[in-house]
Amino acid sequence: MTQDPKTPNAFEKLLAPLALVHPVNLECGREEDGYDLWLRYRPLAGDAKSRLAARAASIVVPADPSTTMLAAVAELHRALGCMLGTVPALGKHADEGAIVLATPASMPTLASHAPLEKLGADGFAVRADTVDGQRVTLIAANSDVGVLYGVFAWLRAVMLGRDPGRVDEVSAPKVRFRMLNHWDNLDRSVERGYAGESIWDWWKLPDVKDPRYVDYARANASLGINAVSLNNVSSKPEMLLPQFIAKAAALADVFRPYGIKVYFAARFSAPVELDRLPTADPLDPKVCAWWNAKADEIYEAIPDFGGFIVKANSEGQPGPHDYGRDHADGANMMARALAPHGGMVMWRAFVYSPADPEDRHKQAYTDFKPLDGKFLPNVMVQVKNGAIDFQPREPFHPMFGAMPKTPLVLEFQVTKEYLGFATHLAYLGTMWEEVLRADTHANGPGSTVAKVTDGTVHGHALTGMAAVANIGTHRTWCGSHFDQANWYAYGRFTWDPHAAARDLARDWVVQTFATDAATTDAIVAMMMMSREAVVDYMMPLGLHHLFDTGHHHGPGPWVSELARPEWNPTYYHRADKEGIGFDRSASGSDAVAQYAPEVAKAWSDPRTTPDELLLWFHHLPWDFRMKSGKTLWEEMVAHYDGGVAAAVELRKRWEAVKGHVDARRHGETATLLRVQEREAIWWRDACIAYFQSLNGLPMPPGTTAPALMLAEYKSRTFPYAPGRGLPPVA
Numbered sequence: 001m002t003q004d005p006k007t008p009n010a011f012e013k014l015l016a017p018l019a020l021v022h023p024v025n026l027e028c029g030r031e032e033d034g035y036d037l038w039l040r041y042r043p044l045a046g047d048a049k050s051r052l053a054a055r056a057a058s059i060v061v062p063a064d065p066s067t068t069m070l071a072a073v074a075e076l077h078r079a080l081g082c083m084l085g086t087v088p089a090l091g092k093h094a095d096e097g098a099i100v101l102a103t104p105a106s107m108p109t110l111a112s113h114a115p116l117e118k119l120g121a122d123g124f125a126v127r128a129d130t131v132d133g134q135r136v137t138l139i140a141a142n143s144d145v146g147v148l149y150g151v152f153a154w155l156r157a158v159m160l161g162r163d164p165g166r167v168d169e170v171s172a173p174k175v176r177f178r179m180l181n182h183w184d185n186l187d188r189s190v191e192r193g194y195a196g197e198s199i200w201d202w203w204k205l206p207d208v209k210d211p212r213y214v215d216y217a218r219a220n221a222s223l224g225i226n227a228v229s230l231n232n233v234s235s236k237p238e239m240l241l242p243q244f245i246a247k248a249a250a251l252a253d254v255f256r257p258y259g260i261k262v263y264f265a266a267r268f269s270a271p272v273e274l275d276r277l278p279t280a281d282p283l284d285p286k287v288c289a290w291w292n293a294k295a296d297e298i299y300e301a302i303p304d305f306g307g308f309i310v311k312a313n314s315e316g317q318p319g320p321h322d323y324g325r326d327h328a329d330g331a332n333m334m335a336r337a338l339a340p341h342g343g344m345v346m347w348r349a350f351v352y353s354p355a356d357p358e359d360r361h362k363q364a365y366t367d368f369k370p371l372d373g374k375f376l377p378n379v380m381v382q383v384k385n386g387a388i389d390f391q392p393r394e395p396f397h398p399m400f401g402a403m404p405k406t407p408l409v410l411e412f413q414v415t416k417e418y419l420g421f422a423t424h425l426a427y428l429g430t431m432w433e434e435v436l437r438a439d440t441h442a443n444g445p446g447s448t449v450a451k452v453t454d455g456t457v458h459g460h461a462l463t464g465m466a467a468v469a470n471i472g473t474h475r476t477w478c479g480s481h482f483d484q485a486n487w488y489a490y491g492r493f494t495w496d497p498h499a500a501a502r503d504l505a506r507d508w509v510v511q512t513f514a515t516d517a518a519t520t521d522a523i524v525a526m527m528m529m530s531r532e533a534v535v536d537y538m539m540p541l542g543l544h545h546l547f548d549t550g551h552h553h554g555p556g557p558w559v560s561e562l563a564r565p566e567w568n569p570t571y572y573h574r575a576d577k578e579g580i581g582f583d584r585s586a587s588g589s590d591a592v593a594q595y596a597p598e599v600a601k602a603w604s605d606p607r608t609t610p611d612e613l614l615l616w617f618h619h620l621p622w623d624f625r626m627k628s629g630k631t632l633w634e635e636m637v638a639h640y641d642g643g644v645a646a647a648v649e650l651r652k653r654w655e656a657v658k659g660h661v662d663a664r665r666h667g668e669t670a671t672l673l674r675v676q677e678r679e680a681i682w683w684r685d686a687c688i689a690y691f692q693s694l695n696g697l698p699m700p701p702g703t704t705a706p707a708l709m710l711a712e713y714k715s716r717t718f719p720y721a722p723g724r725g726l727p728p729v730a
């Protein structure tokens, strides 16, 4: 349905302050190309249409609506216009069939209709209710952004096929800072980005505000994401120059109605680089004054600026160690500058030293544990889900549960740097669920990472999750259709870290493909098996970081000559003629001792360590007897074969749903699944050929030898693989 933009109607007048580009010029029902993400609002028919129409007779908007309230109205307008083909009227009263948007400020009697005390600042209640004797849909919250979230929740329920007249949902987020971290450079390249360029068109900002920014904000708000850091954590000082602050301010203006605050990744040495201060020592009064003034300048342009995220003393980034200070000194200096404005510092714990020979697994904990309790109240320490990096599987980071006095931000990576870029299908919901449900035992059994993250284990009110975004200029936003599911699932986990990966997958499939139950089941099943498939064909049994250098595309278990030991895959697998694996038990690096005694005990002994983490914690002989009765070598080959079989299975299952998914998205996905199958075989063969070259063992009976000689796999180079961004990183 398209409305004539020349005839301004009541909606257009109402929504004018939002300054959306053609907010009422709806374009519904065009070919599916992935752009609409899970907010597709396809036209309804039959009963579904009449049921919705009966519940969408009018929209009642509070008087003097904020731009956030207008964003809620705009979304209803867009969604109902597309799904019904007609736009409901704007109503003043709660007439029969109205959708009533309400906060205590707009409806003094609201408390008798909605459990406001349960909703907190961002929660909502969406319910079929009777107001003044009329049956209405009440979307209630304590704040306007809560109403916006409620609108998205109601629309989701409609898209999931629920009866719009029976929706009854009361929900509040369990995490306060629900953040996306863009690793976007100022030249628009994206570090570890596989979906095109950065969507921030820095060059044209602040003048040109791409309408895509609004769609980006809508998508985030639909999940509850409320914080966005704009630039790469391996940051450039120029982000803090006035011209970039102005560009960021323009983005902040677009995002504000959607409840999203912007953050910057701040470079620790910026005072030296931008203003030639002789030092960036965090205890130097001139340096502190520089940051104070910089914070004032930023808040002048962006009054609701979120704060800084900082990668310091890690992978070449400057930091307080350069001046003999510790991470708390650095973080607190910035925190003091931001505190008068209500800003936060998210200080990353992803640090490992270029000089320290200690097991990389142990270094962050060793650095940060003694600092517990030393950070100012507006500092959170941001910790990756695993101890080393974003590997296909890692044990949870030992800092979870070990920092009782420090609020932690749990950091995930949505972009699939280590799980096949945007060409492999890997639903990460299952990986994140595994981490979130892992038991730290910090405060007795049941002290899961989710409960550390939601603040309940240590009683923190400041809670946060962050993830490296997978978003770029590609039409699908994420580089492939299925990669959208990872943005989606991550966002939903930030709202509720106790959610189930399968439920989120199902919701995403129904919203995204809107197909019959059998097809939905088939696609959900594909998603649920996909991450384990990648683990199996890349690095099973706790192996990690077998990637080729720099770009991390494809296998490179043989790489051993890079300057820093921990940049080499051989550092992680330690394979030789006798055995394989990293001994992190007491006889090795003793990284296990960084976990609570219950966890350490289980992971200290290969017989009680789960197979999935075996070689992460133990160096074992190739003939080690596995729980299955197979030798370690046989088991490893079986996993590699299982991974390839699963990739074949994914391709076949997708072929089977042909005709049940629109042709374009089906075809594009089918092509990628063929790539995945081919690369799964490559991974399997290259790794087996390499390990076999060390152990000299024959292929287990019934298995197939690698197709090519090891030298052929070793000779492959990918100088132009995507995602390296600037500057070059290892």
Ligand code: BDP
Pocket (backbone or CB within 6 Å): 191, 192, 233, 234, 311, 315, 350, 389, 390, 417, 729, 730
């Ligand atoms: C590593 C990436 C690197 C990032 C780093 C980080 O390879 O590009 O800069 O993480 O998180 O996994 O800072």
